[in-house]
Amino acid sequence: xxxxxxxxxxxxxxxxxxxxxxxxxxxxxxxxxxxxxxxxxxxxxxxxxxxxxxxxxxxxxxxxxxxxxxxxxxxxxxxxxxxxxxxxxxxxxxxxxxxxxxxxxxxxxxxxxxxxxxxxxxxxxxxxxxxxxxxxxxxxxxxxxxxxxxxxxxxxxxxxxxxxxxxxxxxxxxxxxxxxxxxxxxxxxxxxxxxxxxxxxxxxxxxx
Amino acid sequence: xxxxxxxxxxxxxxxxxxxxxxxxxxxxxxxxxxxxxxxxxxxxxxxxxxxxxxxxxxxxxxxxxxxxxxxxxxxxxxxxxxxxxxxxxxxxxxxxxxxxxxxxxxxxxxxxxxxxxxxxxxxxxxxxxxxxxxxxxxxxxxxxxxxxxxxxxxxxxxxxxxxxxxxxxxxxxxxxxxxxxxxxxxxxxxxxxxxxxxxxxxxxxxxx
Amino acid sequence: xxxxxxxxxxxxxxxxxxxxxxxxxxxxxxxxxxxxxxxxxxxxxxxxxxxxxxxxxxxxxxxxxxxxxxxxxxxxxxxxxxxxxxxxxxxxxxxxxxxxxxxxxxxxxxxxxxxxxxxxxxxxxxxxxxxxxxxxxxxxxxxxxxxxxxxxxxxxxxxxxxxxxxxxxxxxxxxxxxxxxxxxxxxxxxxxxxxxxxxxxxxxxxxx
Amino acid sequence: xxxxxxxxxxxxxxxxxxxxxxxxxxxxxxxxxxxxxxxxxxxxxxxxxxxxxxxxxxxxxxxxxxxxxxxxxxxxxxxxxxxxxxxxxxxxxxxxxxxxxxxxxxxxxxxxxxxxxxxxxxxxxxxxxxxxxxxxxxxxxxxxxxxxxxxxxxxxxxxxxxxxxxxxxxxxxxxxxxxxxxxxxxxxxxxxxxxxxxxxxxxxxxxx
DNA sequence: GCGTAACCGAGACGGTACGTCACGTCTTACT
DNA sequence: AGTAAGACGTGACGTACCGTCTCGGTTACGC
Numbered sequence: 001x002x003x004x005x006x007x008x009x010x011x012x013x014x015x016x017x018x019x020x021x022x023x024x025x026x027x028x029x030x031x032x033x034x035x036x037x038x039x040x041x042x043x044x045x046x047x048x049x050x051x052x053x054x055x056x057x058x059x060x061x062x063x064x065x066x067x068x069x070x071x072x073x074x075x076x077x078x079x080x081x082x083x084x085x086x087x088x089x090x091x092x093x094x095x096x097x098x099x100x101x102x103x104x105x106x107x108x109x110x111x112x113x114x115x116x117x118x119x120x121x122x123x124x125x126x127x128x129x130x131x132x133x134x135x136x137x138x139x140x141x142x143x144x145x146x147x148x149x150x151x152x153x154x155x156x157x158x159x160x161x162x163x164x165x166x167x168x169x170x171x172x173x174x175x176x177x178x179x180x181x182x183x184x185x186x187x188x189x190x191x192x193x194x195x196x197x198x199x200x201x202x203x204x205x206x207x208x
Numbered sequence: 209x210x211x212x213x214x215x216x217x218x219x220x221x222x223x224x225x226x227x228x229x230x231x232x233x234x235x236x237x238x239x240x241x242x243x244x245x246x247x248x249x250x251x252x253x254x255x256x257x258x259x260x261x262x263x264x265x266x267x268x269x270x271x272x273x274x275x276x277x278x279x280x281x282x283x284x285x286x287x288x289x290x291x292x293x294x295x296x297x298x299x300x301x302x303x304x305x306x307x308x309x310x311x312x313x314x315x316x317x318x319x320x321x322x323x324x325x326x327x328x329x330x331x332x333x334x335x336x337x338x339x340x341x342x343x344x345x346x347x348x349x350x351x352x353x354x355x356x357x358x359x360x361x362x363x364x365x366x367x368x369x370x371x372x373x374x375x376x377x378x379x380x381x382x383x384x385x386x387x388x389x390x391x392x393x394x395x396x397x398x399x400x401x402x403x404x405x406x407x408x409x410x411x412x413x414x415x416x
Numbered sequence: 417x418x419x420x421x422x423x424x425x426x427x428x429x430x431x432x433x434x435x436x437x438x439x440x441x442x443x444x445x446x447x448x449x450x451x452x453x454x455x456x457x458x459x460x461x462x463x464x465x466x467x468x469x470x471x472x473x474x475x476x477x478x479x480x481x482x483x484x485x486x487x488x489x490x491x492x493x494x495x496x497x498x499x500x501x502x503x504x505x506x507x508x509x510x511x512x513x514x515x516x517x518x519x520x521x522x523x524x525x526x527x528x529x530x531x532x533x534x535x536x537x538x539x540x541x542x543x544x545x546x547x548x549x550x551x552x553x554x555x556x557x558x559x560x561x562x563x564x565x566x567x568x569x570x571x572x573x574x575x576x577x578x579x580x581x582x583x584x585x586x587x588x589x590x591x592x593x594x595x596x597x598x599x600x601x602x603x604x605x606x607x608x609x610x611x612x613x614x615x616x617x618x619x620x621x622x623x624x
Numbered sequence: 625x626x627x628x629x630x631x632x633x634x635x636x637x638x639x640x641x642x643x644x645x646x647x648x649x650x651x652x653x654x655x656x657x658x659x660x661x662x663x664x665x666x667x668x669x670x671x672x673x674x675x676x677x678x679x680x681x682x683x684x685x686x687x688x689x690x691x692x693x694x695x696x697x698x699x700x701x702x703x704x705x706x707x708x709x710x711x712x713x714x715x716x717x718x719x720x721x722x723x724x725x726x727x728x729x730x731x732x733x734x735x736x737x738x739x740x741x742x743x744x745x746x747x748x749x750x751x752x753x754x755x756x757x758x759x760x761x762x763x764x765x766x767x768x769x770x771x772x773x774x775x776x777x778x779x780x781x782x783x784x785x786x787x788x789x790x791x792x793x794x795x796x797x798x799x800x801x802x803x804x805x806x807x808x809x810x811x812x813x814x815x816x817x818x819x820x821x822x823x824x825x826x827x828x829x830x831x832x
Numbered sequence: 833g834c835g836t837a838a839c840c841g842a843g844a845c846g847g848t849a850c851g852t853c854a855c856g857t858c859t860t861a862c863t
Numbered sequence: 864a865g866t867a868a869g870a871c872g873t874g875a876c877g878t879a880c881c882g883t884c885t886c887g888g889t890t891a892c893g894c
Contacts, residue, residue: 008869009859015871031324033241038849047872052851105323111380112320115313116239121382129381154397158374161384162397165373166366172319172376173337174329176369189362189370193401216838217890223840246880255841260882424843425885431845447740449657454875463846468877521739527796528736531729532655537798545797570813574790577800578813581789582782588735588792589753590745592785605778605786609817633863633865662854671867676856 011054018044019051020065024106027062032109035062059113059120062106067127069101084143085191091139092163092183095132099178104171129164136160140194150196159190219262226252227259228273232314235270240317243270267321267328270314275335277309292351293399299347300371300391303340307386312379337372344368348402358404367398427470434460435467436481440522443478448525451478475529475536478522483543485517500559501607507555508579508599511548515594520587545580552576556610566612575606635678642668643675644689648730651686656733659686683737683744686730691751693725708767709815715763716787716807719756723802728795753788760784764818774820783814 022044027035035058041048055061079090099107114121140156143149163186170178230252235243243266249256263269281302287295307315322329348364351357371394378386438460443451451474457464471477495506515523530537556572559565579602586594646668651659659682665672679685703714723731738745764780767773787810794802 007861007867009871011870031321033321034324036849037851041872045872047870047874049852049873050871053870056851108316108320108323112316113239113241115316115380115382116242125381125383129383133383153400154393157384158393158397161374161377162370165375165377166369167373168380169369169373169376172323173333174323175333175337175341176365185362185366189366189401192361193397215892216836217892218839220840220890244880245882253841256843257883258840261839423841423887425845427844447737449737450740452875453877457846461846463844465847465878466845469844472877524732524736524739528732529655529657531732531796532658541797541799545799549799569816570809573800574809574813577790577793578786581791581793582785583789584793584796585785585789588739589749590739591749591753591757592781601778601782605782605817608777609813635865639866660854661856665867669867671865672869673857674866677865 015044015046015050016054018046019055019061020068023058023061024065024102027106027109028103032105032112035109037061059110059117062110063120063123063127066102066106066110069098070128073098080139080142084139084146084148085187087139087142088136088163088190089183089187091132091135092167092186093180095164096167096178096180096183098128099167099171104178108172133160133164136163140190143194147196149191149194151194152196154193156194159194162186162193163190223252223254223258224262226254227263227269228276231266231269232273232310235314235317236310240313240320243317245269267318267325270318271328271331271335274310274314274318277306278336281306288347288350292347292354292356293395295347295350296344296371296398297391297395299340299343300375300394301388303372304375304386304388304391306336307375307379312386316380341368341372344371348398351402355404357399357402359402360404362401364402367402370394370401371398431460431462431466432470434462435471435477436484438462439474439477440481440518443522443525444519448521448528451525453477475526475533478526479536479539479543482518482522482526485514486544489514496555496558500555500562500564501603503555503558504552504606505599505603507548507551508583508602509596511580512583512594512596512599514544515583515587520594524588549576549580552579556606559610563612565607565610567610568612570609572610575610578602578609579606636674639668639670639674640678642670643679643685644692647682647685648689648726651730651733652726656729656736659733661685683734683741686734687744687747687751690726690730690734693722694752697722704763704766708763708770708772709811711763711766712760712787712814713807713811715756715759716791716810717804719788720791720802720804720807722752723791723795728802732796757784757788760787764814767818771820773815773818775818776820778817780818783818786810786817787814 019040023035023040026039026043030039037051037058038048040058040061041051044051051061055064073094079087081087081090110120110124114124137156137160140149140151140159144151144156166182166186167178170176170182176182227248231243231248234247234251238247245259245266246256248266248269249259252259259269263272287298289295289298318328318332322332345364345368348357348359348367352359352364374390374394375386378384378390384390435456439451439456442455442459446455453467453474454464456474456477457467460467467477471480489510495503497503497506526536526540530540553572553576556565556567556575560567560572582598582602583594586592586598592598643664647659647664650663650667661675661682662672664682664685665675668675675685679688697718703711705711705714734744734748738748761780761784764773764775764783768775768780790806790810791802794800794806800806
């Protein structure tokens with residue numbers, strides 16, 4: 001259970017942070033394709049070898065930066081306040097905020113790269129895609145258990161596709177923003193879509 | 209004001225097709241990032257300069273290949289058979305088939321590149337994203353005009369986001385296929401979402 | 417017997433000369449160890465790949481530069497004027513001049529590298545070491561045939577070792593110059609060493 | 625005025641020997657150019673910093689290893705047995721043995737490096753080149769004083785160049801070994817070359 | 833029917849980022 | 864204070880592709 005005997009000069013946390021920050025900054029400024037290990041190292045004021053020592057590719061750097069952002073947001077993904085609609089909206093809000101922090105560029109670039117990189121794909125799934133998806137499913141499933149929602153007409157998975165799909169579509173196509181208003185509209189649309197008898201009950205939140 | 213007098217050897221259509229085909233094939237096989245002008249030229253059995261003469265970047269090559277595919281599909285985007293639900297499903301079917309032909313890889317790669325390339329972004333919008341989106345809106349708007357659907361609860365734009373967003377989400381994340389079944393389920397879900405009084409009427413197609 | 421159909425852009429003789437010249441110049445200025453492909457390319461105003469395209473290592477560059485120098489000197493190695501002593505002296509003169517042109521640095525560096533590189537060693541032997549050695553042997557052998565010299569006491573090979581060994585020793589150790597005076601003294605010493613009856617006859621050239 | 629008070633852990637003689645031995649071994653195995661401080665430290669089982677603490681460059685390591693070898697041979701360079709020819713041969717024998725111990729590679733590599741490193745050049749002169757040269761001159765000068773040899777025709781310096789030059793030439797070019805037989809032949813050739821009246825007297829050792 | 837102009841293939845050119853290696857320095861814990 | 868370990872910033876290595884250029888050779892007009 002003991003740790004490996006720490007020998008030699010310890011890793012510089014300063015360098016690690018500088019690299020991750022520089023990677024996000026450059027990806028935001030110049031785009032994913034223009035992102036370069038050489039450029040990251042230079043912008044971070046760090047030797048090129050220091051980047052290669054800890055990350056095999058620029059994808060790995062971005063992935064770790066992404067992971068850091070996720071962790072910093074904390075685990076408040078499925079709050080369970082008892083109000084299903086509010087919970088859905090909170091979850092979408094935090095997810096959209098994360099996407100905006102990365103300007104989407106990093107996220108879209110990573111996903112494009114993951115098309116042909118199974119390992120990267122799996123890590124992205126495990127880090128962000130999967131957990132968010134599971135969290136939304138949990139919140140909706142709670143609504144079903146309470147009898148507020150029904151998964152008979154539209155399966156919950158498809159409902160989750162609607163929510164996150166809309167986010168990704170807008171990130172990619174940029175025809176509309178991914179903001180709090182979208183979170184509100186999406187929450188209501190999901191509520192209507194999954195209402196048991198029909199979407200009339202969704203009015204309950206519009207009518208005081 | 210006539211055309212410029214055509215002088216010299218005319219452009220080789222053979223070379224053009226070979227380049228476009230090779231680009232799609234390589235992008236499918238190795239991924240967008242691994243795609244290379246040199247590689248395209250070699251695979252097409254064509255001189256490198258011949259590619260550069262007609263296309264400035266690999267994005268331009270893919271875009272033209274994409275445009276060819278779209279044109280080959282013909283303009284049967286918004287059929288207007290009188291059956292709104294069937295029209296929606298047909299539109300989604302053809303769109304999904306196009307996406308599958310490109311394996312998504314090319315599409316996702318292009319979109320990633322377009323994040324920081326306004327011109328490419330505009331061309332993609334004009335070629336595929338926009339027309340499909342407009343076509344779906346038209347079909348839905350016809351339903352609204354017929355009184356079958358209502359855009360009061362959920363705006364048609366958001367409904368379009370749902371449909372294409374789900375497609376993109378699955379292309380990117382690959383957690384589920386983009387097939388005919390999805391087109392069917394999506395059509396029904398949109399119908400239910402946009403039903404005027406509520407989603408009960410959607411049952412009309414389930415009931416024989 | 418036909419040549420390979422020369423296709424594509426032909427090799428630039430300008431670049432070739434620039435590389436060879438820069439290599440010699442830099443080796444002279446900074447020494448063999450400090451010589452760098454990158455440095456050569458930069459000094460020659462040439463892309464790095466252009467060097468790698470034609471020469472695998474910096475040794476190959478220097479070797480070709482050396483070969484050029486040798487060819488430029490022409491084949492007047494074993495002149496056979498009838499005067500053995502003069503011929504020896506001429507041969508040593510041209511050889512010493514070649515060594516001085518390379519400042520010895522390139523030559524010594526190449527030989528050091530050849531210690532563990534059989535191929536380089538063979539090429540050096542074939543290009544400079546071997547031919548000069550053979551030429552000196554021929555000149556001396558002519559002297560023996562004329563009866564002016566004898567190889568009974570001291571074999572001609574050892575005499576050649578004396579001459580070229582002295583040159584190398586001085587190049588390496590730099591305790592004395594490798595100049596025309598050395599060529600003169602060496603010629604006389606060889607004459608004396610190989611004189612048939614004894615070295616008295618060598619005086620014939622000192623006496624008018 | 626005594627020594628500085630030795631404080632802290634004393635230098636490890638084990639590490640020093642390990643470094644010197646490893647340097648010679650690696651230089652012999654892989655050649656001078658491939659010799660690396662990192663490699664030496666690893667082969668010696670020693671920290672890299674330990675090498676840098678005591679030697680500034682790999683040349684310094686080799687030079688000290690060389691110095692150790694010379695000291696181990698002892699100072700029996702100019703034995704003065706009364707027999708000049710035997711003394712010359714003994715001196716050449718011990719010198720050739722030293723060169724063989726280093727396989728020449730280290731020696732040639734060091735000399736190549738010394739072409740542009742005045743300090744290294746000076747140290748090499750002082751450690752090996754100079755002393756051997758002086759010793760040979762002394763032995764020959766004794767022969768001149770005894771009347772056995774003459775420096776009128778051929779100066780003793782040039783004679784020394786012949787002997788050591790031949791050794792270096794063969795070390796570098798490897799066209800012939802540097803062995804005891806060469807020492808014997810060289811001694812006789814020098815005797816003949818420096819014989820006062822002529823080389824006939826040299827026969828005295830061939831005739832029993 | 834023959835020049836001429838633009839195409840085609842090939843491939844060398846000057847660049848730049850790649851990922852690796854060794855450099856020489858530094859910062860640890862241990863002896 | 865010396866030692867083994869190993870991370871640090873630096874820079875050359877040899878490779879791949881970039882986008883441009885320069886060849887010889889190939890069409891299809893227009894005089």
